[in-house]
Amino acid sequence: MFGITATLLLLLAAVFTLHIVRLNYVMSRTPRAARAHALEPLTAERIRETYERVRGKGIDWRGKLPRRKERRYIIVGGSGLVGGQLALDLLQMGVPPAAIRLMDIRRPARAEFSSGPASEVRFVDADVTSEGGMFRAFDEPWDEAVARLPLTVFHTVALIRPFERSEALYERCSRVNVAGTANVLAAARRAGAGVFVYTSSCHAAVRSTGWFFPPWLREPRNFVQFVGDGDFWEPMPRPRDFASNYARSKAEGERLVCGADDDDEDDDGEPGATHGGGSNSNSNNNSKGNNRVRMRTAAIRPGNGVYGHKDDTIVGRIMKLRRVPTYSGPWVHNWVNVRNVTQAHLLLEDALLGPHADRVAGRPFMVSDAGPPLRFQDVYDVLATTSATGMRVDHPPPVLMLLAAYAVEAYCxxxxxxxxxxxxxxxxxxxxxxxxxxxxxxxxxxxxxxxxEPGEPLVLFQPALFSSSVTSIIDDSAARRAPQEGGLGYRPACTTVEGMCLQVVHWNEWIERRRLEGAAAAE
Structure with missing residues (x-):
């Protein structure tokens, strides 16, 4: 009897070992289904050529933005990467600082907000988890010169925890990304907003990966995902089908926003502030009654992940760490520069105020950079080749990192x-x-x-993060259609290689300034 038990245990151990070896092999290679879509592996020569070109010529961001509108703007989450850049883009378009308001739990840390027109933009301390707090923030008076202009709200707040998947932890994300979104929606409608644009995420469409798969399959379930907008029109998946709690919360928040659109069939309206219903030649927001304003809503899904500033949480963080381990080097992803993300937000506002608003309202739009997606290794090569501070990437066996991730999750x-x-x-x-x-x-x-719980970076290494990082090919064709065809006319201003090279240009300039300041202080 003991011999049979021992034999069975040895057999199970052998099967598990073989599966682990096979899984490591699969995780260490670019999936076959992604090779036709991915950019050819970057060479150092091509990276340096792109870096020198964008350092000399820059990127034309301004030419992709729509025309200025005579409106007021509230940016909820205005201290974040997307929210702060939206404010800077509006100023560049000619919107006066008095017509822009930032709401967040902390002031903007970006240097641009310490001087010039951006320093004149008003900041209101507000927490989206408090409905009363949001009402009070939206009730703050405006400068008389802009007080009667119609109102646009950009809701960019998100609590980003793509490493958790347990329903027991869901409230950590949902209190901000779902309940907080409901609070902002209520405050915007009460204030008479005519346009409400929500920053969603491509994670809303990313599904969990089945890492332990039967031997007759070539790779894990959902190891390669083609991500577009189609899931929005289908029933909400089960909680366990999402890649993470963050993904689920963004999908729920997105449906709240899009479901709040005042279309022709369901447009009873709610009382709005009288200053929110001012006339505007750019607007199709018809008042319903004396103080009722029709609010059009829609969402932007930035492709994974958003980069473009030295303090962003992906590329900026990697450059600061200078040495990182990776399990995803051969995996393929679309990326999107924050300037392309904000362009999409402003184009969506433009479309919601245009004659074809009914074709674009009440739905999300996926957006990514121009050009084919990159392997993660291409991103590491761009940073290692061009960054003045250098970078080193360690490549431990990915399956060992996955097993360690299960251990971290079990501990938490x-x-x-x-x-x-x-x-x-x-x-x-x-x-x-x-x-x-x-x-x-x-x-x-x-x-x-x-x-x-362990702190960063260890807490990040949980299975949900692996599911969030698998090969994801973004389809943003809907956003690239013209408004009369139900799109935004979205035309990204750069490829990912160009955008990341420009980010490294700015990083290197910042490092050089710090070096010179340190040398001057030492004299």
């Missing part, structure tokens, strides 16, 4: 399961030790502090 969920009530004096670790059978007398003598 174990802490959650053993966490004590707020009124209890027993720490999570002591509770865990008690469950493992440690005698109460020994526990009483132990001095064990409260055990917390």
């Amino acid at each position: 969920l174990l802490l959650l399961a053993t966490a004590s009530a707020r009124t209890s004096t027993i720490t999570p670790l002591k509770r865990l030790l008690r469950l493992l059978g440690v005698p109460p007398a020994l526990l009483a003598k132990m001095r064990v502090g409260v055990v917390r």
